Amino acid sequence: MTSPYPLGLRLAGRRVVVVGGGAVATRRVPALLDAGADVLLVAPELTPALRAHVNADRLRWVPRRFAPEDLDGAWLVQVAIDDPVAAASVSAVAAERRIFCVRADDRAAATAWTPAVTRQGPVTVAVLGGGDPRRAMTVRDAIRDLLAVRLAPDGTTPARSRPDASDGTNGGRVALVGAGPGDPELITVKGWRLLTEADVVVADRLVPGLLLDELRPDVELVDASKIPYGPSRAQEEINQILVDRALAGAVVVRLKGGDPYVFGRGGEELLACAQAGVPVTVVPGVTSSIAAPAAAGIPVTHRGVAHEFTVVSGHLSPDSPASLVRWDALAGLRGTLVILMGLKNLAAITATLIAHGRSPQTPAAVVQEATTGAQRVLRSTLEAVAAEALAADLRPPAVVVVGDVVGALDE
Secondary structure (H helix, E strand, O other), X not given: OOOOOOOOOOOOOXXXXXXXXXHHHHHHHHHHXXXXXXXXXXXOOOOHHHHHHHHOOOOEEEOOOOOHXXXXXXXXXXXXXXXXXXXXXXXXXXHHOOOEEEEOOOHHHOOEOOXXXXXXXXXXXXXXXXXXXXXXXXXXXXXXXXXXXXXXXXXXXXXXXXXOHHHOOOOOEEEEEEOEOOOHHHOOHHHHHHHHHOOEEEEOOOOOHHHHHXXXXXXXXXXXXXXXXXXXXXXXXXXXXXXXXXXXXXXXXXXXXXXXXXXXXXXXXXXXXXXXXXXXXXXXXXXXXXXXXXXXXXXXXXXXXXXXXXXXXXXXXXOOOOOOOOHHHXXXXXXXXEEEOOOOOHHHHHHHHHHXXXXXXOEEEEEEOOOOOOOEEEEEEOOOHHHHHHHOOOOOOEEEEEOHHHHOOOO
């Protein structure tokens, strides 16, 4: 086989067609979106994570099987299906039109390969392993370690470890890893290292998509997306997947947006694993309750302004019998109030806070998709923020900040 010609594609504004709506597409689409590509997704069904991209208008979805006209105007096509006959038909159309085609099912039949990639700020390193994905990943990981410039106390780069069967589970174990608020570089070093060791990754919707793009090709990706007020996978099923894969000897990473224990149901997953005798490691993540305000230029505490901050879930309306939040008590606090998952109920929440004594003129802000390229910030007041957020068409994930800290750093 001849050597491939390495090339960096500038895809901003250019049509890329992705055929397939499963796990492979879930892994590949975020990198295309990050490159600014005009993505057309062709598939009868989508994973919840891909559907979230559609709902956010990041890409266009054609809910059917591939047709030749789908490649009209395309610069690149990625075939992300495991049906070799269907994949061959797509690549045949691409060849007729001289469009490069990536094949997830057959690298030898593809006219382009996706490399193993690592990103460090503005530097992107792509490694091709001569058709061997494992070789490419090994070299990529070594390069990433060097770029990270994080050395052990003895001056050497820490070696990656692989668990053995000494714990009685054939090496199987679970790591609950917080992926941070959205920027893929905000995952911890330990969290990323565990991702490189994983055999199975169970990921939710808020996980930075570029992290999935860096997984080994043989990693099983389970999409456990919990889209607000949309499709979801029962928590019990997620727990069972973690336990079953670990007991079968797999290294499982439960990758969660933010921190596993901040409204992430990580405690339930740990208890399920512990009950089944599965070893669990918990890796804290950067929580959006602090990161989102910071990304918007808002400190949750500031000298002379706020000496405390409170983080609360707003997924239930204040008048819901199931709510455990004392909104009346929160209204009497002088510090910062950070509300997660509260966009749908924001009008009811703000009205309740005002009714119990919080000033209507209290500064408030909403930060959508913090630390990502899609971040949006709305600054307002407690009495107006709900209406203005609705008018601005802000969408989840969004963090609401209430308190004088919203304007503390304004010049």
